[in-house]
Amino acid sequence: MKGKVEVRPANVGDIKDIVNIKLDSWRETYKNIIDSEYLDNMNYEENYKKFETEIKDENAKKKNFVIVKDGIVIGYCKCSVLLNSEYDSEICAIYIKPNLKHNGYGTILFNYIKKYLKDNGCSSMILWCLYRNYSSRL
Secondary structure, eight states: SSEEEEEOOOOOOGGGHHHHHHHHHHHHHHHSOOHHHHHHHHHHHHHHHHHHHHHHTTTOOOEEEEEEEETTTEEEEEEESSSSSSSSEEEEEEEGGGGGSSSHHHHHHHHHHHHHHTTTTOOOOOEOOOOHHHHHHO
């Protein structure tokens, strides 16, 4: 893994990259899990607006973070602190650009989020994953 890698909170300037990573990742990772018509019709603008709302809202329950390599966003994670739950925190999305998967970037991002949640008083976490997404469940 060469180059400078950092994890930081997402900002409005990251949204285009986040949405592209999400859509590309869904279309590749879930192509035999989720109906292809749904994947083909995922809407860029809807996703953009959703992330824009979350990222602009400092009080949003869900927080978005990006992993950046040499100044380029290569992945993102969405997490939140939960109230009245069996777990007190969750990771509800973690994606790395498909061509950069299996290079340790997801582990770096996961460990950063784990520390962030722990530093914010959390002691238990759940990570959501589709049942048939076997490569992510290992």
